[in-house]
Amino acid sequence: MVSTDPPDRFQAVRSDFIDRKVVSHLTTMRVADLSAGEVVVRNRYAGVNYKDCLAIQGKAKIITAFPRVAGIESVGEVVESSSGRFRPGQEVMVHGFQTGIAFDGGFAEYLRVPAGHLMPLPTGLSQLEAAMIGVPGFTVAMALERFRQLGITPESGPVAVSGATGAVGMQALLMLSQAGYEVHALSRRAGDGSMLHALGAAQIVDARPLADETRPIERPRFAAAIDNVSGPVLSWLLRSLKDDGALASVGNASGNEFSCNVLPFILRNATVFGIVASPAWPVRERLWERLASAWRPDLSRLAPHVNMIRLENLLEHSRNHLEGRTRGRTLIRFD
Ligand SMILES: NC(=O)c1ccc[n+]([C@@H]2O[C@H](COP(=O)([O-])OP(=O)(O)OC[C@H]3O[C@@H](n4cnc5c(N)ncnc54)[C@H](OP(=O)(O)O)[C@@H]3O)[C@@H](O)[C@H]2O)c1
Structure with a gap:
């Protein structure tokens, strides 16, 4: 395994099922606590979707097994890989494949991702641009x-x-x-x-x-x-x-x-x-290639409607989102 060493502990919003209720809280975790995968990714941006807010507030049965780090999408870079397809430093993204549902997802500083769920960042998009487009x-x-x-x-x-x-x-x-x-x-x-x-x-x-x-x-x-x-x-x-x-x-x-x-x-x-935004690989690759070229949205027009929040503000944001007090796209930015 090639490694650039993730820290011993990092921040995450983890959802537990306690007394028949979903309880989500800011905590610290280790890589070994995360669901299994060949690639450890340092998270840079996680999209916060309506579905994520339902999941962490326990307003719908979305998470299939607890404890779980929710968050259906993430953009970052590889820090450890036992897969020949990914190398440390490579920019990557993940969405779908039950990320944040049956596998730990984007609401943590690090993710561990099965190589079969991960894709290299589309050519022509920066990490921020890919995250703004996102799911x-x-x-x-x-x-x-x-x-x-x-x-x-x-x-x-x-x-x-x-x-x-x-x-x-x-x-x-x-x-x-x-x-x-x-x-x-x-x-x-x-x-x-x-x-x-x-x-x-x-x-x-x-x-x-x-x-x-x-x-x-x-x-x-x-x-x-x-x-x-x-x-x-x-x-x-x-x-x-x-x-x-x-x-x-x-x-x-x-x-x-x-x-x-x-x-x-x-x-x-x-x-x-x-529409289920988790299609087979040929469709994913074709559409991300288009999103990076002919269908690329004019992100300068979207930028005023992208709310950047910190992980520690996620729970408050999710309550506001479900109460209809938000607009546009919300991203968690990690340092
Ligand atoms: N199928 C998929 O793969 C897929 C992928 C992404 C998202 N989704 C789903 O698509 C929906 C939209 O996603 P989103 O990220 O755009 O969500 P969002 O940011 O929360 O926006 C939803 C919009 O729907 C309107 N709305 C909210 N509550 C409403 C209510 N009670 N009655 C009528 N209109 C209401 C509001 O627009 P106005 O105030 O302008 O009317 C709101 O801005 C969500 O249900 C999400 O889970 C599905």
Whole structure:
């Protein structure tokens, strides 16, 4: 094993299951305490996603075995490796593969990662740039690729994005508008309109009254939609698709349930597909290569909406996030 020696103890936010409740706290750990893997990574940036906040606050059954270091994504560099594929000093990233769920993840200064889960940093992206894009940008890339495969081009019509002030929503506005689509942002925060326009939204739709719209089918408005919230918004988007329209179901920020009827399918040939941002390697490599080149989001426009926090502020941030008091992308920066 080649080594640049991680310290004996380092900081982590660890989640335990005590008295049938998830309890997360700042503590110190050793590399040997982490779940097994061939590569030890010094963490530089960890994305904080909605799912991570649910996990560490015990608001959903996400972590599959305790104790666990949550955090579904990390960017850093290798400090120890018994894998021939990775060497100390190499810049790497990990997301998906149950990271932060069944394997210890990004909410610690060091990670131990199975070599089969780790990827070299995409050529052309710095550690910070890769972290800013992260799981939210990768998720949008998966949706965009599928829209293209379904033949949805900028000429097909507008594309809607719900939960527009969230991490996925903002990157969807940027990437879809950069790809030439007319993007309509659905948000409960109508007051954020100028920010959403600056990120690429051509129109803003107030998402709050959509729950009262109960027509079985709506005026055909959108060639495609990325839905981050589920519930009545997802239902309205589906009923508002144009002929041959497609909807990517990405998230559940308002809950898991939605109701609909068959009319979008049997009258307009609608396609609904799901996204899980942990695809097989060929898809990962192809999409990260695109995110570093042709589909690279303009990160100077995203930067004002990236909140940098410290590990010790994670628990407070997660409470605020779940109470809807945050916007945009949040990253933990490690020294
Ligand atoms: N499938 C995947 O692989 C994948 C990958 C990444 C994320 N996700 C999921 O996608 C969703 C969005 O992720 P994110 O990182 O963008 O989350 P986020 O940063 O928390 O943003 C979610 C946005 O949804 C809206 N929202 C929040 N609570 C709501 C409520 N109760 N009712 C209606 N709208 C609400 C808000 O936007 P407005 O205030 O602007 O309406 C909020 O900014 C989450 O559910 C996340 O778990 C899934």
